[in-house]
Amino acid sequence: MFTETFAVRFYETDALQHVSNTALAGWFEAGRQPIFKMFVPDMNLDNWPLIIASYKIDFLAQIYLQHEVTIKTWVKRVGNSSFELHQECWQQEQVKSRGVTTMVHFDYASERSVAIPEHIKEALGKHLLDTSSM
Amino acid sequence: MFTETFAVRFYETDALQHVSNTALAGWFEAGRQPIFKMFVPDMNLDNWPLIIASYKIDFLAQIYLQHEVTIKTWVKRVGNSSFELHQECWQQEQVKSRGVTTMVHFDYASERSVAIPEHIKEALGKHLLDTSSM
Amino acid sequence: MFTETFAVRFYETDALQHVSNTALAGWFEAGRQPIFKMFVPDMNLDNWPLIIASYKIDFLAQIYLQHEVTIKTWVKRVGNSSFELHQECWQQEQVKSRGVTTMVHFDYASERSVAIPEHIKEALGKHLLDTSSM
Amino acid sequence: MFTETFAVRFYETDALQHVSNTALAGWFEAGRQPIFKMFVPDMNLDNWPLIIASYKIDFLAQIYLQHEVTIKTWVKRVGNSSFELHQECWQQEQVKSRGVTTMVHFDYASERSVAIPEHIKEALGKHLLDTSSM
Numbered sequence: 106m107f108t109e110t111f112a113v114r115f116y117e118t119d120a121l122q123h124v125s126n127t128a129l130a131g132w133f134e135a136g137r138q139p140i141f142k143m144f145v146p147d148m149n150l151d152n153w154p155l156i157i158a159s160y161k162i163d164f165l166a167q168i169y170l171q172h173e174v175t176i177k178t179w180v181k182r183v184g185n186s187s188f189e190l191h192q193e194c195w196q197q198e199q200v201k202s203r204g205v206t207t208m209v210h211f212d213y214a215s216e217r218s219v220a221i222p223e224h225i226k227e228a229l230g231k232h233l234l235d236t237s238s239m
Numbered sequence: 240m241f242t243e244t245f246a247v248r249f250y251e252t253d254a255l256q257h258v259s260n261t262a263l264a265g266w267f268e269a270g271r272q273p274i275f276k277m278f279v280p281d282m283n284l285d286n287w288p289l290i291i292a293s294y295k296i297d298f299l300a301q302i303y304l305q306h307e308v309t310i311k312t313w314v315k316r317v318g319n320s321s322f323e324l325h326q327e328c329w330q331q332e333q334v335k336s337r338g339v340t341t342m343v344h345f346d347y348a349s350e351r352s353v354a355i356p357e358h359i360k361e362a363l364g365k366h367l368l369d370t371s372s373m
Numbered sequence: 374m375f376t377e378t379f380a381v382r383f384y385e386t387d388a389l390q391h392v393s394n395t396a397l398a399g400w401f402e403a404g405r406q407p408i409f410k411m412f413v414p415d416m417n418l419d420n421w422p423l424i425i426a427s428y429k430i431d432f433l434a435q436i437y438l439q440h441e442v443t444i445k446t447w448v449k450r451v452g453n454s455s456f457e458l459h460q461e462c463w464q465q466e467q468v469k470s471r472g473v474t475t476m477v478h479f480d481y482a483s484e485r486s487v488a489i490p491e492h493i494k495e496a497l498g499k500h501l502l503d504t505s506s507m
Numbered sequence: 508m509f510t511e512t513f514a515v516r517f518y519e520t521d522a523l524q525h526v527s528n529t530a531l532a533g534w535f536e537a538g539r540q541p542i543f544k545m546f547v548p549d550m551n552l553d554n555w556p557l558i559i560a561s562y563k564i565d566f567l568a569q570i571y572l573q574h575e576v577t578i579k580t581w582v583k584r585v586g587n588s589s590f591e592l593h594q595e596c597w598q599q600e601q602v603k604s605r606g607v608t609t610m611v612h613f614d615y616a617s618e619r620s621v622a623i624p625e626h627i628k629e630a631l632g633k634h635l636l637d638t639s640s641m
Contacts, residue, residue: 109514111513112511112537112540114533114536114537115387115388115393115536115537115540115543116387116393116394116395116396116533116536118387118388118552119383119384119386119387119388120284120287120383120386120387120388120390120391120438121284121287121290121347122388122390122552123388125383125384126264126268126291126294126384127261127264127265127268127384128384129264130260130261130263130264130296131261131516131518134260134261134516134517134518135514135516135517138514138517141517147573148572148573149573150254150255150520150524150572153254153255156255156298156301157260157298158297158298159295159296159297159298160260160295160296161293161294161295161296162293162294162295163292163293164290164291164292164293167290170388170550170552171549171550171551213255243380245379246377246403246406248399248402248403249402249403249406249409249521249522249527250399250402250521250527250528250529250530252521252522253517253518253520253521253522254517254520254521254522254524254525254572256418256522256524257522259517259518260518261518262518265382265384268382268383268384269380269382269383272380272383275383281439282438282439283439284386284390284438304416304418304522305415305416305417388552388555389552389555389558389615394532394536394559394562395529395532395533395536397532398528398529398531398532398564399529402528402529418522418523421522421523424523424566424569425528425566426565426566427563427564427565427566428528428563428564429561429562429563429564430561430562430563431560431561432558432559432560432561435558481523
């Protein structure tokens with residue numbers, strides 16, 4: 106599991122005085138940074154090898170400005186050329202939101218998916234979600 | 240079906256020179272404005288009666304800066320206190336992204352769901368997705 | 374003068390139930406799209422020739438969710454390799470915010486400013502702010 | 508001086524493969540959080556006492572995805588009902604961007620400025636920018 110902790114930004118709230126649902130898409134992306142680094146250790150953008158296929162976000166409780174949030178990221182499933190992540194947004198020891206994202210190992214030049222190298226599959230496998238306790 | 244058409248903004252692109260996946264969460268929210276107005280015709284924020292339960296966005300093809308996009312919004316299902324929307328993002332006559340969002344008729348003071356009034360159920364029902372042709 | 378009119382998006386509000394000051398930076402950028410097209414008519418990103426040097430935004434009155442906004446854009450000054458734009462954000466026939474932005478004609482490869490071609494200087498000159506009436 | 512350090516988020520880049528100029532407005536707002544807490548220690552939103560009058564941002568060098576940024580915040584001037592902040596965005600020991608923001612102590616109900624309480628003026632005064640070395 107990877108974790109990223111940060112303060113809520115004022116502009117991420119909306120007129121309902123809670124965090125906008127739209128902020129979560131960006132926060133979960135921010136939480137995927139350690140996953141990106143498995144594929145591109147120096148974050149060089151020239152031959153970026155990942156594209157997003159889908160994400161689903163469930164909103165369990167409102168998130169507020171006043172407290173830090175932590176994004177937790179697990180690998181849910183590793184396929185041949187794609188993989189799924191399970192993410193959670195926590196605030197004050199409560200899970201507020203859950204996200205599942207499918208990413209594809211992708212060649213932007215040919216616009217085709219590409220098999221994930223074995224050593225990255227292994228690295229991803231070390232962060233598998235343990236569903237036995239869920 | 241409701242439609243909203245707008246130009247892509249430069250800041251909505253990312254370093255991959257396409258529209259960031261995170262922009263879609265905001266665009267689909269923008270496409271829901273006519274739905275919000277069924278519940279709150281004057282968009283008064285004081286007793287806002289809706290909260291989001293979840294959204295899922297599928298990315299079918301990359302979206303680029305150079306052309307306008309259109310968000311199309313249908314009602315997929317109307318329940319007692321919640322409803323589902325089906326949305327699509329089109330660019331250059333191609334569907335680029337699909338979203339399904341579940342919204343709840345909600346009382347923020349008591350933090351509880353509330354039955355949707357009959358006249359709003361009827362109004363929503365006039366924008367049902369016709370799945371027979373899908 | 375160029376104008377762009379659009380609806381305020383829900384996520385652009387903040388917890389003070391007005392539009393976040395941070396949204397204006399993006400709106401004024403959106404209003405500069407016709408200026409970008411003077412330099413890059415097809416908006417091709419490969420040799421993008423502009424960079425921003427500074428912007429100043431004055432907030433005159435609060436902007437709200439309920440009404441469309443219009444961004445008006447004038448050219449304020451054209452120099453050898455840089456130019457200044459004057460922009461205004463209007464809502465309900467009231468000017469709500471003013472922006473002044475300095476942009477530089479720029480070669481990203483060498484990271485140096487470049488003289489603006491004469492035909493673009495002329496095109497910019499056709500949209501000069503008339504300060505005699507201000 | 509206050510400092511806030513954080514990772515650049517992927518969606519904050521734009522198609523020029525650097526950080527979008529629009530992100531800075533949000534980052535500098537994030538850097539103002541300790542100033543907000545001088546006025547509202549618990550960040551309660553009910554009687555928020557601040558509004559923004561203007562900001563100016565100068566872009567000195569491009570900011571990239573690969574390295575953390577630090578926002579540094581100083582008080583530049585304290586007036587009767589308003590104050591100015593000087594902010595800088597640093598990346599890899601280089602100042603990349605500077606911002607000056609004017610904020611007003613404000614009563615949203617009457618839409619009027621209000622004198623800043625003496626104890627807050629004193630607190631602000633402890634974070635004055637030392638311009639002697641600039």
